[in-house]
Amino acid sequence: MYxxxxxxxxxxxxxxxxxxxxxxxxxxxxxxxxxxxxxxAPSETVAQWLFASQKIGVLIPGLxxxxxxxxxxxxxxxxxxxxxxxxxxxxxxxxTYVLLRFAAGVTLVAAPVLALGVGSAVAVLSVKLPGGxxxxxxxxxLRFALACLxxxxxxxxxxISTRRAALAVLGLLGxxxxxxxxxxALSISGxxxxxxxxxxxxxxxxxxxxxxxxxxxxFDV
Amino acid sequence: xxxxxxxVVALSALGxxxxxxxxxxxxxxxxxxRTLLARAESLAAGIAREDSVAREAQHRERLxxxxxAGAVTVILPASVGDATGRRFVxxxxxxxxxxxxxxxxxxxxxxxxxxxADGVDSLVRAARLDKRVRIGADxxxxxxxxxxxxxxxxxxxxSFRGTLDPEWRKWLPSDMGMGWNMRIEGxxxxxxxxxxxxxxxxxxxxGSAAGCRLWLGLDRGAMPYQAAEIRKLxxxxxxxxxxxxxxxVGGSDDxxxxxxxxxxxxxxxxxxxxxxxxxxxFLRAVRRLHGxxxxxxxxxxxxxxxxxxxxxxxxVSEDSLVTEWRSWLLTGGGQPRVTADLRDAVPAAxxxxxxxxxxxxTGRWR
Numbered sequence: 001m002y003x004x005x006x007x008x009x010x011x012x013x014x015x016x017x018x019x020x021x022x023x024x025x026x027x028x029x030x031x032x033x034x035x036x037x038x039x040x041a042p043s044e045t046v047a048q049w050l051f052a053s054q055k056i057g058v059l060i061p062g063l064x065x066x067x068x069x070x071x072x073x074x075x076x077x078x079x080x081x082x083x084x085x086x087x088x089x090x091x092x093x094x095x096t097y098v099l100l101r102f103a104a105g106v107t108l109v110a111a112p113v114l115a116l117g118v119g120s121a122v123a124v125l126s127v128k129l130p131g132g133x134x135x136x137x138x139x140x141x142l143r144f145a146l147a148c149l150x151x152x153x154x155x156x157x158x159x160i161s162t163r164r165a166a167l168a169v170l171g172l173l174g175x176x177x178x179x180x181x182x183x184x185a186l187s188i189s190g191x192x193x194x195x196x197x198x199x200x201x202x203x204x205x206x207x208x209x210x211x212x213x214x215x216x217x218x219f220d221v
Numbered sequence: 222x223x224x225x226x227x228x229v230v231a232l233s234a235l236g237x238x239x240x241x242x243x244x245x246x247x248x249x250x251x252x253x254x255r256t257l258l259a260r261a262e263s264l265a266a267g268i269a270r271e272d273s274v275a276r277e278a279q280h281r282e283r284l285x286x287x288x289x290a291g292a293v294t295v296i297l298p299a300s301v302g303d304a305t306g307r308r309f310v311x312x313x314x315x316x317x318x319x320x321x322x323x324x325x326x327x328x329x330x331x332x333x334x335x336x337x338a339d340g341v342d343s344l345v346r347a348a349r350l351d352k353r354v355r356i357g358a359d360x361x362x363x364x365x366x367x368x369x370x371x372x373x374x375x376x377x378x379x380s381f382r383g384t385l386d387p388e389w390r391k392w393l394p395s396d397m398g399m400g401w402n403m404r405i406e407g408x409x410x411x412x413x414x415x416x417x418x419x420x421x422x423x424x425x426x427x428g429s430a431a432g433c434r435l436w437l438g439l440d441r442g443a444m445p446y447q448a449a450e451i452r453k454l455x456x457x458x459x460x461x462x463x464x465x466x467x468x469x470v471g472g473s474d475d476x477x478x479x480x481x482x483x484x485x486x487x488x489x490x491x492x493x494x495x496x497x498x499x500x501x502x503f504l505r506a507v508r509r510l511h512g513x514x515x516x517x518x519x520x521x522x523x524x525x526x527x528x529x530x531x532x533x534x535x536x537v538s539e540d541s542l543v544t545e546w547r548s549w550l551l552t553g554g555g556q557p558r559v560t561a562d563l564r565d566a567v568p569a570a571x572x573x574x575x576x577x578x579x580x581x582x583t584g585r586w587r
Contacts, residue, residue: 046426047415050551057559095581102577132428134558142561146569153573157580165583208572211565220558221428221551 001092006104012078016070017111023063024115028123028140028218030056039128046130050219057216060116060140061147064212067112068151075105076159098160105156109148117141120218133219140218147211154208283339287348290314292328294350295373297360298338305367309360313370313377320374320398321508321516323381329353331380333373335360356380374399386523392438394497394504401501403554409498410550418454419494421445425547430540433547437503438493439528439539445494446481448474454490455480499550503531506546509554511535 010017031053038046079087079101087097120137129135158166179194202209282300288310289295295310313333317323332353334341337360345351358376360366378397382390401407414436417423424432435445446454452470459466468476481492493500508516511534519534532539552558 042417042423047411098581099577102580130427132426136559139559139561143559143565146561146566149573150569153576157576160580160583162583165579205564206568208568211569215552215556215559217559221548 002100002103005100006107008078009075009101009104009108013071013074013108016074017108020063020067020070020112021115023066024112024144025119027056027059027063028116028119028137031218032123032126037128038130038133041130046133050133050217050221053219054215054217057140057218060144060216061212063112063116064144064147065151067109067148068153068155071105071108072152072155073159075101075156080159102153102156105152106149109152110145113141113145113148116144123218127219129219132221134221135219137218140216143211143216150208150211280339283337285334285338285341285344287344291318292325293317293333293370293373293377294331294353295333295335295360296338296341296344297335301367309367309370309373311370313373316370316374316400317377320378320401320504321513322397322399322504322520323377324517327381327384328377331356331377333358333360333376337361354380369400371400385520388441388523388527389520392493392500392527394500396497396501398501398504401498401505406498406501407550407554409496410502413496413499414550419445419450420447422494425543428544428547430543433543434528434539435494437495437500437528437543437546439526439531439543441526442482444478444481445492446477446490448477451477451480451490458490502550503543503546506549507531507535507542510545510549511537 034049034052035041035045038049041049087094090097092100117137120140124135124137127135158169161169176195176198183194201207203213204210282298284299285296286299286301286303286306287294287296288306290307290310291314293310293314295306295313297306297309301309317328330353332345332350332355334355334357336357341355345353345355356376358372360372366372375396378399382393382397385393414422414426417426419436421432421435425436426432434440435443438445448469455466455470465476465480469480481490495503504516507519515531515534515536519530522530522534524530525533528539528542532542535542537545
């Protein structure tokens with residue numbers, strides 16, 4: 001059954017999967033377009049190159065977000081188009097069907113992850129690094145895989161959620177903004193901003209979005 | 222100015238009056254003169270009254286007003302206003318706390334007093350702050366001096382610097398790391414390290430702890446420059462060189478070393494290649510990586526070179542400390558390089574599992 005679900009998902013999402021894989025392969029290679037022979041280069045050149053590497057690294061979590069968005073929402077696109085009739089006609093419990101869709105989606109997510117891994121390996125092999133600068137292709141690929149998994153799960157869940165769940169999430173966001181407005185109106189000194197606190201909790205360890213933060217440079221000290 | 226104008230007007234009025242009166246009959250002239258004199262006297266009294274009011278207002282504006290935040294006490298003229306004064310002193314406390322160089326116990330023994338404030342003595346007596354040392358500061362009501370508390374933090378830092386031993390005074394950056402910030406001073410420190418002006422800087426950038434120690438000037442008596450580098454710097458930064466400098470440019474390596482060792486040419490060639498922002502970054506890194514206590518213990522230590530003191534206080538070797546600092550600086554404040562270990566994987570996997578569970582339990586076809 002997994003194969004059939006994967007096949008249907010691949011047919012529906014092959015274009016974004018291929019595009020994301022190309023992007024995943026190209027991003028690490030962008031770093032080395034600044035030059036590769038750095039072994040005896042002046043330190044200023046190495047510095048500029050390192051900064052460029054770090055700047056390009058910032059794009060990688062963005063790519064993870066894009067992978068999650070396109071594949072997470074795209075996973076349910078055929079079901080939404082067919083008003084979920086196909087899913088309801090299958091002789092499997094709903095939870096099993098969701099699990100199959102998730103597993104097939106994660107399999108497709110593996111394509112851009114593998115492409116980024118290969119791109120990183122090619123980039124690392126094409127440069128001669130000076131002392132003190134190291135390459136982290138494996139860590140970068142694994143982190144990208146984890147980030148893609150989280151982003152995929154978020155959009156996968158949002159896409160299949162009921163209107164009530166969507167309203168609850170929107171209500172929660174509205175409540176946070178309202179709480180901030182009330183705190184600002186009351187001018188309570190020392191009161192922390194609710195939205196800032198929530199954002200901090202989400203984006204700092206062990207928050208679910210912490211994986212998207214931090215450093216993403218293929219080459220670093 | 223207005224006083225002068227008024228006086229001129231009064232005298233002109235008097236003169237004109239006398240001229241007009243002289244053209245009249247004797248009886249009428251006397252009466253006219255008296256009236257004019259009375260008017261002039263009244264005008265003069267009015268001017269004096271207004272002057273007194275203005276002086277009083279000025280005094281009120283300059284009247285010493287005390288602001289406190291934490292251990293910091295600042296006396297400012299009242300014209301600064303409550304909100305601005307409070308913001309200023311709170312800013313100073315924040316900067317001092319963030320730098321972590323000066324112990325609160327020291328700050329609590331000082332008062333920063335604006336030169337422009339009047340009646341400081343009576344305020345200090347009334348507030349029983351007599352025992353505190355007053356440090357004068359050129360703080361005016363101008364918005365640029367009150368924008369943050371940097372000015373007060375700076376005068377306190379300079380006062381503290383005076384209590385340190387010569388080794389520290391020589392090594393510490395002139396601003397004592399006050400207001401150091403990763404975005405501005407941190408970027409400047411990275412730029413200095415990467416400028417590639419010295420071999421030790423390049424070695425440090427490449428990961429050599431010995432290179433970093435020399436570049437930061439942590440070892441007493443070490444020579445961070447090569448003679449050729451000194452010549453190059455002299456030629457570029459001080460073309461009209463004389464004396465020992467010209468001997469150095471002429472090819473004498475000993476003369477070049479003397480220039481640096483005896484600090485003869487500090488502006489073109491500082492004895493420590495690392496600039497103030499870089500030394501400030503080292504202080505900040507020690508504090509961030511080894512806690513508030515490490516920096517204060519090191520600053521209280523007077524034995525050995527600066528590097529030894531900081532390493533002893535941090536309970537690590539000097540080489541480890543400079544290696545930590547290098548990574549901390551080059552990674553923009555100690556953010557670790559890209560990682561993907563269990564610490565990252567567990568929350569990510571848990572979040573994905575929870576979302577999958579949520580997706581399985583709720584759905585559009587329920």
